[in-house]
Amino acid sequence: MSIVGILANPASGKDIRRLVAHGSVFDNQEKVRMVRRLILGLERGGASRVVYMPDSYATVPRALNAISPSIPVEPIEMPMRGNQQDTTTAAGIMETLGVGCMVVLGGDGTSRAACKGTVEIPILPLSTGTNNVFPFMGEATVAGLAAGIVAGGTLPREACCTRACMFDILRGKNLSEMEPADIALVDAAVYDDVFLASRAVWHMEKVPQLFLTRCSASAIGLSAIGGQLRSIRPEEPLGLALALGEPARTTVTAAIAPGMFAEVAVREIREMRPGEVHPVSVSPGLIAVDGEREVEIHRGERAAVRLNTHGPLVVDVGRVMALAREMEIFCR
Template sequence: MSIAAIIANPASGKDIRRLVAHGSIFDNQEKVRMVRRLIIGLERSGVTKILYMPDSYQIVPRALNSISPSIPIEPIEMPVKNNQTDTMVAAGIMETLGAKSLIILGGDGTSRVACKGTVAVPVLPLSTGTNNVFPYMAEATIAGLAAGLVACGKLPLSKCCFKSCMFDILIDDAVVDIALVDAAVYDDIFLASKAVWKMEKIPQLFLTRCSACSIGLSAVGGQISEILPEEPRAMALTLGSPASSTVTAAIAPGMFAEVPIKEIHEMTPGQFFPINVSPGIIAVDGEREVEIHRGSCAGIRLNTEGPRVINIERTMNAAREEGLFHQP
C-alpha cells in the first residue's frame, strides 16, 4: 500500500507580522481549496491511501465536500490540542503508520514542528505562512502529483529529494529544539508574541540557507552570499556596532531593516557556536521559542541529518524522463 499524508495547519498565516508589517492573511478556506487539489494530484499519481491530521477547522473534511476520491482518506487517531504539538505528534504517528511522503501546509514554523516529529518521511512543504523560506510557493495539484510519485516509489528518492541541513539548539549540552532556516539570539527575556522583527535586539544570527530573493531573517545573509538548501554548510553572523558593513534586507513582508554586520563566519557540520547572551531567548525559524536562563550555556550546531525534502521540479522532470505520464 502506498500511503501519503497531509498536515494542514489552520493557524499558519495569521501571526502578529500582519500588524507590524504588511503581510497578507492566508485564510483557511484557501487551504481547503489547496487540499482539494492535493488530494486529486495524490490520487492520480497512484497513491492508495491518504492520512491527515485532524484539526478544529476540519480542513480536509471540508475539502472532501465537493470531490469523491476513490481511495480512503482517513484522519489519524490523536488528541487535538489546537497548538503546535498537534503537528509534531501527527508527523510521528504518520511515520509509524507507514506514510512514505508528507505534505505540510504552513510556514517555516509549521515545517519545523513537523520535522521535530519525523525526519524519516520525505516532506513536501507548501507555503501558507508568513516568512516562507523552507516551504514552496507551488500549485497544489502538481505538488500532490510529486508527493504521490514519491509515496508510490515510482521514482528513486535520489532523483526526487535532497537532504536538508538543520540547526541543533543546545542548552547545557542537551538538544532542546531545532531550526530549519534560521536561529536568532534575541536579547530579551519574554517570549511575548513570539514573532521577531526588531533587529536591534538580535546580536547573533545563524542561517542554514540564504538567498538574495529570500524574505525574513535569512534575507540578511542573502545579501552577503548564497547558501543552497542542499549545501552542508551554514552562516553565522555577529550583528551590532562597531560594524564592518551594513546590509539592507527585507526582514518581513513590506518591512526593510538596515542591519549592521560585525563578523561573518562559515559554519561546518558538527561545529558548535556559543551564544553570548544569558539570560535571553533563541528564536527558531522566526519565532521566539527557547529560553536561556541565567547561568546556562547555550549554543548552535549545524546538523546535516535534517529532513529529506521533495523537490517538485526535479521530481516532475524525472517523471517525464521515465515516461510516467506519456503513453506512446
C-alpha cells in the first residue's frame, strides 16, 4: 500500500514579516485549493491512501468538500496543541504508519518542524510561507503525481530524492557535555538578545554569527548573505560559518526578507565540515533557526552548531517526472 501524508500549516505565510517587510499573505483558501489539486494528483500518481494532520482551519476537510477521490483520505489520531509541535508529532506518527512520502505545505519553519519528527520519510515541501529556501514553489497537481510515484516505490528513492544536510544545535554547561537541543535546515543565526519576542529576525546588528547549510545567490532570507559569498548545494557535505561585524572583510547587500535589504558586515568566513563543532560566542542569548528565534541560551550555558549530513530525504519533483517519462509511467 502506498501511503502519502499531508501536513498543511494554516499559520504559515502570516508572520510579522508582513508588517516589517513586504511579504505576501498566503491565505488559507489558497492552501485549500492547493490541497485539493494535490489530492487529485496523488490519486493519479498511484497513492492508495492519504493521511493528514488535522488542523484548526480544517484545511483538508475543506478541500474534500469539492472533490470525491477514489482513495481514502483520513486524519491521523493525535493530540492538538495549536503550535508547531503538532507538525512534529504528526510527522513522527506518519513514520510509524508506513507513510512513503510526506507533502508539507508551509515555509522553512514548517518543514523544519516536520523534519524534527522524522528525516527518513521522503519530504516534498511546497512553499506557502515567508522565507522559502527549503520548500519550492511548484504546482500542487504535479507535486501530487510525484509524491504518489515516490510513495509507491515505482522508482528507487536514491533516484528521485537527495539527502540534504542540516544543523544540530547543541547546548550544555560546557563544550564537552553538550546535547542536541534543536535542528536547522537552512540557517542558524546567533542573536545577541534574551527576548524571543516576535521570533523573526531582521535586526542584523544583533547577529554576531551566522551558520548556513546551503548558499545560493538567488535565495532570500539570512542564507542570502552567504549566497553572495559562496555557492553550496543542499546535499553538499559543507557548511558556511560567518562572523559578522567590524572590522569587516567585506560588506554584503542581501535580501533578508521580501522587499527588505540589509548591508551586512562580514568579518570572517569559515567552511564547516561534517561533525565539526562550532562554538556560539554569546551567553546568554538566542539562536534563530531557519529564521525564527527558538533556542534560548541561558546564563551559564554554552551552545554550538554542528553540520549533520544525515538530514531529510527531499523529493526532486523534476527528476521524478523526468524518470516517469523515461519509464512511460503515464503512457499506455
